[in-house]
Amino acid sequence: MMAQCLMPFNVCGNKCNRDEIRKQLHLLGLQHVSQYFTELIYLQDMGVEICGIKFYGTPWVSAVENAAFHCPRSKIMDKWNQIPRGIDILISHMPPLGHGDFNFSSGHIGDVDLFGTVACRLGPRFHIFGHNREGYVISDFDNKLFISVTQFGKIGSLVIVRRDVNLAEDSTPVYSVKSLLGKDQAEYHFFARHLYESLHLKKQLLFGFALKSFAKSDLELVKKFIQTHMKDISCSEP
Numbered sequence: 001m002m003a004q005c006l007m008p009f010n011v012c013g014n015k016c017n018r019d020e021i022r023k024q025l026h027l028l029g030l031q032h033v034s035q036y037f038t039e040l041i042y043l044q045d046m047g048v049e050i051c052g053i054k055f056y057g058t059p060w061v062s063a064v065e066n067a068a069f070h071c072p073r074s075k076i077m078d079k080w081n082q083i084p085r086g087i088d089i090l091i092s093h094m095p096p097l098g099h100g101d102f103n104f105s106s107g108h109i110g111d112v113d114l115f116g117t118v119a120c121r122l123g124p125r126f127h128i129f130g131h132n133r134e135g136y137v138i139s140d141f142d143n144k145l146f147i148s149v150t151q152f153g154k155i156g157s158l159v160i161v162r163r164d165v166n167l168a169e170d171s172t173p174v175y176s177v178k179s180l181l182g183k184d185q186a187e188y189h190f191f192a193r194h195l196y197e198s199l200h201l202k203k204q205l206l207f208g209f210a211l212k213s214f215a216k217s218d219l220e221l222v223k224k225f226i227q228t229h230m231k232d233i234s235c236s237e238p
Contacts, residue, residue, distance in 0.1 A: 148208035156210025157182030187214040
């Protein structure tokens with residue numbers, strides 16, 4: 001049985017503009033992007049229900065003027081208002097403001113109206129989005145804290161840190177540091193443990209690293225940045 005795929009994004013990636021997409025479609029003898037996909041479900045301002053789960057896809061971007069699905073800030077709310085209530089999973093290209101949208105060069109690039117729409121009107125079970133290729137993400141789960149810091153537009157290496165039980169008579173903390181994915185680099189191990197200790201965490205820390213520099217000064221900047229944005233995460237020890 002053929003698996004069904006969901007595609008709310010433009011065909012050739014975020015770097016393509018409208019003219020390039022129209023040119024590609026013309027060369028293929030097609031009128032619309034949806035005609036390009038014959039064995040998957042293409043979502044552009046539309047929804048679909050699969051196995052009782054309701055999806056909705058919207059590709060619009062307000063932050064990049066030459067993007068294939070750019071919509072001016074003054075009109076972007078019209079796109080978000082098309083999203084119906086009662087969906088389980090919202091898929092958008094644009095991130096909502098303040099959620100996985102931090103860019104080291106531009107700051108927060110998420111859309112404030114999308115955030116308001118998701119938080120105040122829709123309330124989907126899940127919101128899946130992309131667009132941002134660098135920055136940080138801090139997500140708090142029941143048994144671990146996930147922090148992703150990247151300058152390469154990918155999640156990079158995954159390192160997990162936890163505090164183990166010290167069976168010795170002294171009270172020296174004992175930590176386990178392990179690479180789960182990607183390069184097993186000593187610099188990542190050192191920084192993950194150092195940050196774990198400085199945050200006084202009582203749960204596991206899962207780190208996603210993709211950094212250009214391991215200089216001590218750069219790592220200290222990352223550490224300070226994360227500590228600043230940990231204020232609303234209640235996972236540290238009292």
